[in-house]
Amino acid sequence: MKNKEIFKEKDRKGQGGVEYVVLFTFTVAFFLIVVYVANEQLNIINKQQKLEQTKLAVKEIADAATQVYQQGAGARKIVNVVFPEGVSGDGIIINNSIHVIFEGTDIVYPLNFPISGSIPTSPGSHDISFVSYGSSVSIGVAEFSVSPSSISFSTCSNSSEQILTQTLTVENKMNTTNQINASVTWSNPGSTLSLSENNFTLNVSETKNVNVYLNVSPNTVGQFNGNIEFLSSGYSFIVPIYLNSQACGGISSNVSYILVETYNDSAYTIPTSSYSMSFLVNITTTGWLPNSNITLDLKDQGGTSMPGYPKLVQTDGSGVYSETWVPNGYSNYTVIANYSIYNVNYSFTVEPC
Incomplete structure (x- = not known):
C-alpha cells in the first residue's frame, strides 16, 4: 500500500x-x-x-x-x-x-x-x-553648384572708369575631380566683364571662389546685361549679370554759380520768369518674382510706345519695380508689364488740374 x-x-x-x-x-x-x-x-x-x-x-x-x-x-x-x-x-x-x-x-x-x-x-x-x-x-x-545664381551691379555714372567686383563660389558635387571652364558674354562693348580664373580643377567636395570684375567705362548710363557660363564635361551653369548705371548727379566741378534762363516757347525766343511745373507719373509694379527681369511698356491712346519704352527692368528683392515718368502731354496711357507667360496692363489718364 x-x-x-x-x-x-x-x-x-x-x-x-x-x-x-x-x-x-x-x-x-x-x-x-x-x-x-x-x-x-x-x-x-x-x-x-x-x-x-x-x-x-x-x-x-x-x-x-x-x-x-x-x-x-x-x-x-x-x-x-x-x-x-x-x-x-x-x-x-x-x-x-x-x-x-x-x-x-x-x-x-x-x-x-x-x-x-x-x-x-x-x-x-x-x-x-x-x-x-x-x-x-x-x-x-x-555636377557642380555656383552661388549666388545671379549678380546685379548698380552704380552712378562717373567721368572715370569704375571697377565693380563680386565673388562667385563654385563647389564640386561629383565624387571625382571636376574640370571647370568659364566664359563670359557682355552686351555693352564699352565695358568689360572678366573673371579672376577661367579654367580650374576642383577635387571632391572642393569649393573655389572666383572673382567677377566689371570695368565700367566713363560716362556709361543705362541698363546692360550679360552672363557667365561655367561648363564641365556634362553640365553647364549660367549666371546672369546685370548692370544699372544711372546719371545720379552730384559730379564735382569748379563752377561757382549757374545761370538759368527760362523761355515760354520752344524756339527759346520769348524770355519768361514763370513757367508751369512739370507733372510726374509714378509707375510701380508689384507681385513679381524677386530679382527678376520684366518687360515694361508704356503706350499712348493710339497704341504708340513712349520714348524709351518698351524696356527691360529688374525687380528688387521683394518683387517690386518703381520709376517716375514725365508725360509728353495730356492723354490716355496704358502701362503693360510682361514676364514669361504673365501679362498685366493698367490704363490711366493725364489731364489738366
Whole structure:
C-alpha cells in the first residue's frame, strides 16, 4: 500500500512537469507569434513611410520643373532631393511624366509641358538641376553648384572708369575631380566683364571662389546685361549679370554759380520768369518674382510706345519695380508689364488740374 502511494506521487510530479513544459512551449510560441506580427506591422509602417518619402521627392522634382518652366527661357534651379532605401533602377522620363520605382511600385508624376533628361534615384541625397528652354525643361544631375545664381551691379555714372567686383563660389558635387571652364558674354562693348580664373580643377567636395570684375567705362548710363557660363564635361551653369548705371548727379566741378534762363516757347525766343511745373507719373509694379527681369511698356491712346519704352527692368528683392515718368502731354496711357507667360496692363489718364 505504501509503495502504491509512492508511485502515485511520482505520477503527479511527472504530470506536473509535462504540463509545465507544454505551458512554457505555448508561451514561447505565442510570444514569437506576437513578435512576428509586430515586426510585420513595423515593416509595413516603415515601407509606407519610405513610399511617402519617395512620393514627396518626386513631387519636389515636378514642382521645381514647373517653377522654372513658368519663369521662362533661361530660368535655372538646383534642388536637393533625398530618396529612401527601396528606390531602385534609374528614374526615367516618358511622355512628359516622371517615373520612379520604389520596391516594385511605379510612382508617376505627369506634367503638362515637355521635359527631358534623367533622374538619379539611388538612395541618398542628390542635387538635381532644372533648366528652362522656354517651351521645355531639362532635368539632370548637378555636377557642380555656383552661388549666388545671379549678380546685379548698380552704380552712378562717373567721368572715370569704375571697377565693380563680386565673388562667385563654385563647389564640386561629383565624387571625382571636376574640370571647370568659364566664359563670359557682355552686351555693352564699352565695358568689360572678366573673371579672376577661367579654367580650374576642383577635387571632391572642393569649393573655389572666383572673382567677377566689371570695368565700367566713363560716362556709361543705362541698363546692360550679360552672363557667365561655367561648363564641365556634362553640365553647364549660367549666371546672369546685370548692370544699372544711372546719371545720379552730384559730379564735382569748379563752377561757382549757374545761370538759368527760362523761355515760354520752344524756339527759346520769348524770355519768361514763370513757367508751369512739370507733372510726374509714378509707375510701380508689384507681385513679381524677386530679382527678376520684366518687360515694361508704356503706350499712348493710339497704341504708340513712349520714348524709351518698351524696356527691360529688374525687380528688387521683394518683387517690386518703381520709376517716375514725365508725360509728353495730356492723354490716355496704358502701362503693360510682361514676364514669361504673365501679362498685366493698367490704363490711366493725364489731364489738366
